[in-house]
Amino acid sequence: MIQRSSNKESLGSRLFAIANNLILILIALACLLPFINIIASSFSSTQEMMERRFMLFPTTFSLDAYKYILSTSTIFKGLAVSIGTTAVGTVVSMILTSTMAYGLSRKYLPGRNVINFLVVFSLLFSGGMIPTFLVVKSMGIINSYWALILPVAINAFNMIIMRNFFQALPDDLEESAKIDGCNDLGIFFKIMLPLALPSIATISLFYAVAYWNTYMNAILYLTDSAKWPIQVLLRQIVIVSSGMQAEGASVDIVPPAQTIKMAVIVVATVPMLICYPFVQKHFNKGALMGAVKG
Template identity: 60%
Template structure:
């Protein structure tokens, strides 16, 4: 049995999904379609510009010396070889340097997140006395710093020379990361914290049970910033680390490139030495790979944490 109706059909009788589809179709004008196509082409080209250098680095590190000598840009080597990686990994201290960088990165990131989050939470409270002065002093360091020599003298007087702590403590709190996290904490409604205090939470309890669970996006973003900085530690290690046993991976790989270039110039010292170009590419890839592995796990927090944390100044 079918039911027929006569007369015009009102908008209320049309399902909301159908109405939305019709509205979206009416909005797809030729100009909007053209813009979508151009936008997709531009974003695809931009993504290729970002990805192709990494592919070139990996392909060059796997290419043969003859291909590197004849080709300036390689995306797929004709013949694969692992000589560059075998040469780098044959260095007995490579794994020790990786361990040093891992310790500095993991430990430094945890310490920096703890100190930055506690400081940002305290200075996000309007009732804190001296809040404006402390915030001004922190932001002031973003524009002016003591410089290399005063910082070195401070590290030396603290007895941190030739210690892994010299790579962590002087940069434990970054002013830019602090401002982002403080702004994120300021955006959290105060009513949530007040309700927790009414239930008997202390200030640290409010921070641990209420604020931190709501700030995972910001914390993951700031943690990525800190991790990248600690992993790429280079200048601080040159200034403060004297023992080769405490070199991070960046310093050791630099030494490998220098030694490989010198050995490549004097071919009588060894039987087979990979070309310096392939070693440089392999070094770049090894130094970049850990961050490339970690980034996908925090990428979904990255944009949200960075944008929400920068809404308020």
């Protein structure tokens, strides 16, 4: 009797695993196929793009859309601006977020509950576009790259995840370090930060993606078009290409606007996809450990 029950359970477990894997594969394909279509469409020819609405591989390979996008040196300057803003902004955000998260994770910090309440309050309510613009203007960083970094230097959600990660670490580590004569900065840099590498990798990816996708802040705070990041320039390319086709420009000179849109998505997405594998092994651990303990 027991053996039969065990066999039934094992068979049921195997069937559940098979069904679960099939469902996950279908979900993965549902997420992956549209992106494959975007890549294939960006490399398709003018005629094929007009004839086929959906494709997984272009029958006629063409680089016209990418040649059009990369035909001006402005796009490379925009890439440099986005890369620099993403790199500097991520470092600044991680320094501010990690130090604030560690401080708020210590139960003996005076006024800790009040500050935590203000952080959560800012997560639910914000001043809005106009008050934020006035603050940025009063700081004197209009038309400066710092306008893309400082207003969003600390994200409340990311800070809460990292604070919870520090709270999950044993208090005995800090007590032992203090007995050995280590001060607060030494405890933070020599003990806590090395243990928080999974959380740091995860939050860094969140910040990097946010800085790379900067669009609205650039429109609001950068009056000089030469300082625009890649996202704004790519949007301008799409608008210009659509306008030229509406005016009757030659298709040989300007590829279809739809093909250019697909190429723009690829150019804007691939750099972050390249960075993701380097932090993937830390991603799940960092997000889960920061979200379990409140």
